Amino acid sequence: xxxxxxxxxxxxxxxxxxxxxxxxxxxxxxxxxxxxxxxxxxxxxxxxxxxxxxxxxxxxxxxxxxxxxxxxxxxxxxxxxxxxxxxxxxxxxxxxxxxxxxxxxxxxxxxxxxxxxxxxxxxxxxxxxxxxxxxxxxxxxxxxxxxxxxxxxxxxxxxxxxxxxxxxxxxxxxxxxxxxxxxxxxxxxxxxxxxxxxxxxxxxxxxxxxxxxxxxxxxxxxxxxxxxxxxxxxxxxxxxxxxxxxxxxxxxxxxxxxxxxxxxxxxxxxxxxxxxxxxxxxxxxxxxxxxxxxxxxxxxxxxxxxxxxxxxxxxxxxxxxxxxxxxxxxxxxxxxxxxxxxxxxxxxxxxxxxxxxxxxxxxxxxxxxxxxxxxxxxxxxxxxxxxxxxxxxxxxxxxxxxxxxxxxxxxxxxxxxxxxxxxxxxxxxxxxxxxxxxxxxxxxxxxxxxxxxxxxxxxxxxxxxxxxxxxxxxxxxxxxxxxxxxxxxxxxxxxxxxxxxxxxxxxxxxxxxxxxxxxxxxxxxxxxxxxxxxxxxxxxxxxxxxxxxxxxxxxxxxxxxxxxxxxxxxxxxxxxxxxxxxxxxxxxxxxxxxxxxxxxxxxxx
Numbered sequence: 001x002x003x004x005x006x007x008x009x010x011x012x013x014x015x016x017x018x019x020x021x022x023x024x025x026x027x028x029x030x031x032x033x034x035x036x037x038x039x040x041x042x043x044x045x046x047x048x049x050x051x052x053x054x055x056x057x058x059x060x061x062x063x064x065x066x067x068x069x070x071x072x073x074x075x076x077x078x079x080x081x082x083x084x085x086x087x088x089x090x091x092x093x094x095x096x097x098x099x100x101x102x103x104x105x106x107x108x109x110x111x112x113x114x115x116x117x118x119x120x121x122x123x124x125x126x127x128x129x130x131x132x133x134x135x136x137x138x139x140x141x142x143x144x145x146x147x148x149x150x151x152x153x154x155x156x157x158x159x160x161x162x163x164x165x166x167x168x169x170x171x172x173x174x175x176x177x178x179x180x181x182x183x184x185x186x187x188x189x190x191x192x193x194x195x196x197x198x199x200x201x202x203x204x205x206x207x208x209x210x211x212x213x214x215x216x217x218x219x220x221x222x223x224x225x226x227x228x229x230x231x232x233x234x235x236x237x238x239x240x241x242x243x244x245x246x247x248x249x250x251x252x253x254x255x256x257x258x259x260x261x262x263x264x265x266x267x268x269x270x271x272x273x274x275x276x277x278x279x280x281x282x283x284x285x286x287x288x289x290x291x292x293x294x295x296x297x298x299x300x301x302x303x304x305x306x307x308x309x310x311x312x313x314x315x316x317x318x319x320x321x322x323x324x325x326x327x328x329x330x331x332x333x334x335x336x337x338x339x340x341x342x343x344x345x346x347x348x349x350x351x352x353x354x355x356x357x358x359x360x361x362x363x364x365x366x367x368x369x370x371x372x373x374x375x376x377x378x379x380x381x382x383x384x385x386x387x388x389x390x391x392x393x394x395x396x397x398x399x400x401x402x403x404x405x406x407x408x409x410x411x412x413x414x415x416x417x418x419x420x421x422x423x424x425x426x427x428x429x430x431x432x433x434x435x436x437x438x439x440x441x442x443x444x445x446x447x448x449x450x451x452x453x454x455x456x457x458x459x460x461x462x463x464x465x466x467x468x469x470x471x472x473x474x475x476x477x478x479x480x481x482x483x484x485x486x487x488x489x490x491x492x493x494x495x496x497x498x499x500x501x502x503x504x505x506x507x508x509x510x511x512x513x514x515x516x517x518x519x520x521x522x523x524x525x526x527x528x529x530x531x532x533x534x535x536x537x538x539x540x541x542x543x544x545x546x547x548x549x550x551x552x553x554x555x556x557x558x559x560x561x562x563x564x565x566x567x568x569x570x571x572x573x574x575x576x577x578x579x580x581x582x583x584x585x586x587x588x589x590x591x592x593x594x595x596x597x598x599x600x601x602x603x604x605x
Contacts, residue, residue, distance in 0.1 A: 014185045014218035015042040015065065015103070020078035020088075022057075022064045022242075031074060035061050035242045036289040038078075042186060042218030047209070049233030049250060050222045051265070053525045054496060055285050057242040058222045062188050064088075065220070066103050067095045082186065101131040104179035108191035110171035114163040120147075120174055121159030127181045146177040151207055168388055169200035173207070180211060187212065190222045194523055197387040197552035202596035205232050224525035227269050227555070230254030231598040238262045241286045241295030244314055248321035258323035260300045268530035270555035272582055272597050278559055280531030284495075294326075302327055348377040350414075351546050352399070352514055357408035359394050359570075367406070368394040370570040374548075376514065381540060381547040383561030383578065385554055385593065391570040392550045396516050399548070400434045412514070430460035433507040437519035439499035443491040449502055450487045453477070456510040476505040480535060497528030501535070508539060515540070515547045521556060533560050554597055558582050566590045 022035040035057045042048055050058050063070070065080045067087035080087040082102060087095065099105070107113045115123055124143045128134040134142060140159075147155035150173040163171055172192055179187060189208070193201040209232065212219045223229055229236055229250060236250040238259065246259040257263045264281045283299040294300070294307040307326060316322035352375065359369035369391045376382050384392045397403040399410060401421030410417045412431060418424045433456075436442040443452055453473045457464050464472050474484045480501040491499050500520060507515055517536070521529040537560060540547055551557050557564055557578070564581050566574040566589065574587040585591050 012043045012045075013041045014044050014082070015220075016079075016081045017041070017061075017065045018079045018081065020061060020064060020080065021076035022060055023074045023076050025072045025074065031076070032287070033076060033242065033289040034287075035064065036291070038239075038242075038244055040065070040220070040237060040244075042220055043234075044185075044216045044218050045213050046234040047212055047219040047221050047232065049229030049236045050220060050239065051224065051226055051229055051236060052239035053224065053265075053281075053285050053527050055287070056239045058239055059190050060242075061239070062190060062220055062222050063105075066099065066105060066186075066188060097131075100127045100179075100184075101182045102184055103186040103188070104182075104184040106172075106175050106179050106187070106189045106192050108194055110175040110192075111163065111168065113175055114171060116163055119160055119162055120166075124159070124174075124178055124181060127178065131182045142181070146181055147174075149180070149211070150174070150177045151203070167200075169196055169204060172196065172200075172204055176204075176208065176211075180215070183215065185216075185218060187217045187219045188222070189219065191224070192221075193228070194223070194225070198554060198593055198596040199387055201228070202598075225598075226254065226265055226526055227598045238265070242289040243295065243324065244322075245296065245324040246322065247314070252321050256321075258321060258328055259296075259325050260302050261296050262323075264299075265526055268526040270530075270533070270553070270559040272555045272558055272594060272599060278526075278530040278533060280529075280534060281527045294324075348379055350375060351378045351380075351412065352376040352548075353409075353411040353414075354395075354399065355409045355411075357395070357398060357410070358406045359391070359398050359403055360406050361394075367570050369398065369405075372408075372567075372570075372572055374565065374572075376546050376548060378513070378546055379540065379544045380563065381537075381549060381561045383557035383564035384548060384550045384567060385552065385557050385564060386567035387552065387593075389569075390567040392552075392567055393518050394570075395567070396434070396518050396548060396550050399514075400432055400516055401429075402434075426460065430456075430510045431513045432516065433510050433512040433514070434516040434518065435500075435503050435507050435520050437522060439491070439496070439503045442503055443499060445491055448488045448490060449477075449494075452491075452502060453505050453509055456506055460510045472509070473505075476509055479508065479539065480505045481531070495528075497524055497531065500524065500528075500532055504532070504535065504539070508543070508545070511543070512545055515545050517547060517549045519551055522551070522553065529556070536560065554582070554593055555599075566593070 017038060017040040019037040019039055020035060021033060021037055023031040023033040026032050038061050040048060052058050064075060067090055075088050121143055124146060125139055128139055128142055143159055144155045147158050152158050152170060152173055166174065193204050221233055233250040236253040237244055238246040240261050246253055246257065246262045253262060257266055268278050268280055270278050281299055286295055291311050293309065294312045297303045297307045312324050312326055314322050314324045315328055317328065354372060354374040357369055357372045358367055360367050372395060384395065386392050394403055398405050401424055404419045412428060417428060421429055450473055453476055454469050457469055457472055477484055482498060482501055521532050524532065549557060549560055561578050564578050565572050568589050574581065574585065574590045585594060
């Protein structure tokens with residue numbers, strides 16, 4: 001049956017998705033159903049948020065609603081109605097006339113979506129030329145108008161430049177301008193601000209909110225960021241196992257969730273105002289639709305025998321807030337999960353000391369890092385925050401020996417370190433380990449998980465003989481909560497969260513005294529992020545390893561760090577104990593960062 005709120009006869013609904021079901025063809029020819037009877041309505045001038053963990057069917061639903069069929073996919077049922085036309089029945093030739101003109105799509109990575117070999121002007125002109133037949137002075141005027149509308153300075157100059165000449169936030173604005181070029185009725189955005197710093201994200205979402213309202217666009221915003229959707233969207237739909245499990249106004253769903261899965265997701269959202277460890281959801285989502293029982297039952301703390309006996313329907317008790325749960329009216333919501341942070345280690349020995357560090361890049365107008373000083377004690381977790389381009393990652397790479405400083409000193413255990421890792425001793429290389437933002441790039445795709453984790457053991461661990469390597473690797477996988485059955489798989493066979501756990505296992509295999517983490521959770525959904533944060537907290541407390549945690553997400557830093565530094569344009573503008581920094585910030589820039597963070601209302605108990 002259609003979801004509550006869908007299928008209404010209204011002039012305000014610009015796209016109506018009715019009982020959409022999608023599957024993918026397996027190797028044996030059978031169909032794996034990954035989306036089941038999803039019904040959604042996009043209203044003019046409104047934003048519908050679509051949330052859930054990775055693998056729950058969000059992006060598949062969004063793309064299928066536009067009529068897009070990836071290789072191997074099958075539309076198993078349903079309709080997607082735009083002005084009385086079912087997009088799911090249109091041939092590819094007619095869909096190409098709709099895409100870009102009536103419906104538009106913005107992908108997660110603007111850097112990959114934009115053509116690096118074409119100027120912004122040419123890319124912005126393509127949809128206008130193809131769909132609207134606009135040329136000459138009218139084309140240029142429209143290009144300038146669009147660049148100005150998305151808030152980029154010097155529109156004429158921007159049209160002549162290439163994508164690589166813009167920052168990540170600027171690239172996302174350009175992608176948005178291209179999507180809006182032909183004045184679409186429907187806009188679908190798939191994680192468009194993932195990986196952007198909080199102030200850039202705030203500017204993009206504010207701009208998007210204004211554009212959707214001013215142009216009367218029906219917008220579907222796909223994201224794993226519940227904090228963002230809860231404060232930014234008008235309505236919020238939550239997916240699990242290819243089905244909608246909760247649907248209602250964004251404020252109501254965020255403040256008084258009715259499905260145990262939504263409540264667990266909210267418990268995994270880090271908070272700037274509530275310092276605590278967030279807790280991930282045990283287990284993983286199913287790889288396909290579960291029709292014989294409640295799909296969430298294996299992970300649900302409220303499960304009853306009858307939850308496993310039959311498929312559960314989406315139910316609206318009459319207030320427009322629907323949930324797929326048989327205990328809708330009786331579950332007493334518990335406080336959000338999490339426990340207090342461990343206190344900072346008092347009186348610990350000074351481990352790392354960075355003094356007057358300066359770093360440059362060839363051709364840059366100003367230094368990337370300017371006279372930065374940093375001290376880290378043994379077993380301490382220190383956060384480094386700031387916008388993109390503030391010098392955070394450069395500082396981390398200099399400490400790791402991957403970027404040669406122009407001046408300054410780095411001492412580990414009181415010993416001056418060589419500028420580059422290749423000049424450092426074997427013992428120093430063992431003591432400092434770096435975990436990168438993207439495990440897809442840092443894990444060798446041709447090596448098995450066993451070989452990846454065993455490599456630092458072979459390089460640095462003389463205490464582990466070769467005959468004990470396999471046992472040691474299994475212990476490390478167990479420490480990062482992964483089954484030993486993954487030992488001989490390859491990175492491509494694992495999820496993003498699993499790959500990041502492998503990167504952590506590899507780092508801890510060397511038994512380091514200092515772990516450097518560079519945006520390691522920025523692309524993960526909230527539940528996986530919570531699991532990684534919980535894992536790092538537990539491992540560092542057990543091993544006494546110190547951590548420098550670089551992130552643009554201040555809520556994550558408050559969750560994990562004992563102390564924090566705020567960087568701006570290569571310099572440290574504020575520093576202090578995490579609680580003090582987040583409750584009584586002194587520098588205007590720190591206050592600006594804190595003000596830009598989306599914060600959910602406290603859920604009702």
